[in-house]
Amino acid sequence: MSGIDPLVGRYEIASPGEMEEFGDRVGRMLRPGDLVVLTGALGAGKTTLTRGIAAGLGVRGPVQSPTFVIARTHPSLVGGPPLVHVDAYRLGSALELDDLDIDADRSVVIVEWGRDMVDGIRDSWWEIELERELGGRGADTMCGDPSDALDADAPRVVTVSRRP
Ligand SMILES: Nc1ncnc2c1ncn2[C@@H]1O[C@H](COP(=O)(O)OP(=O)(O)OP(=O)(O)O)[C@@H](O)[C@H]1O
Numbered sequence: 001m002s003g004i005d006p007l008v009g010r011y012e013i014a015s016p017g018e019m020e021e022f023g024d025r026v027g028r029m030l031r032p033g034d035l036v037v038l039t040g041a042l043g044a045g046k047t048t049l050t051r052g053i054a055a056g057l058g059v060r061g062p063v064q065s066p067t068f069v070i071a072r073t074h075p076s077l078v079g080g081p082p083l084v085h086v087d088a089y090r091l092g093s094a095l096e097l098d099d100l101d102i103d104a105d106r107s108v109v110i111v112e113w114g115r116d117m118v119d120g121i122r123d124s125w126w127e128i129e130l131e132r133e134l135g136g137r138g139a140d141t142m143c144g145d146p147s148d149a150l151d152a153d154a155p156r157v158v159t160v161s162r163r164p
């Protein structure tokens with residue numbers, strides 16, 4: 001067992017605050033060289049989760065959606081590894097991710113939208129998938145503007161798995 005192997009499984013996360021708390025647990029278990037890929041639709045909570053991971057690791061914030069930069073490095077405040085937060089949304093290919101020249105051995109790397117992008121950075125990594133809960137009062141069963149529904153506190157289903 002290493003990294004977040006003990007967290008492999010499926011979780012119901014009721015609110016943004018709970019998502020940050022879950023991230024805090026993740027962050028406290030991550031070690032230098034660990035890579036985590038976050039997948040999920042726009043607004044699923046990937047950045048919210050990363051904010052909790054940053055707190056658990058004890059790195060300097062703030063963690064934001066990187067609008068103008070593709071990768072942001074958050075140095076540790078506690079003598080641990082830095083957090084490299086990558087938003088791969090606008091990246092065309094894994095090759096470009098290589099080009100970012102990340103010091104993956106010494107960092108904890110979190111990649112939003114990174115599925116299919118991370119082959120070659122590490123031999124193995126974790127994927128955390130975030131989904132809106134189906135069948136509840138989620139956006140899928142509501143009328144009106146779906147973006148309103150996504151902004152409201154709404155449960156998410158979070159699945160942690162080991163890759164490949
Ligand atoms: N259970 C929940 N967990 C996480 N976020 C939630 C939850 N319920 C509501 N939210 C809200 O959903 C939004 C998630 O935004 P966030 O930026 O974290 O998503 P994202 O997946 O990073 O989006 P993007 O694809 O644009 O990067 C926030 O406004 C947050 O408050």
Ligand SMILES: [Mg+2]
Pocket residue numbers: 046047048065112
């Ligand atoms: Mg985001």
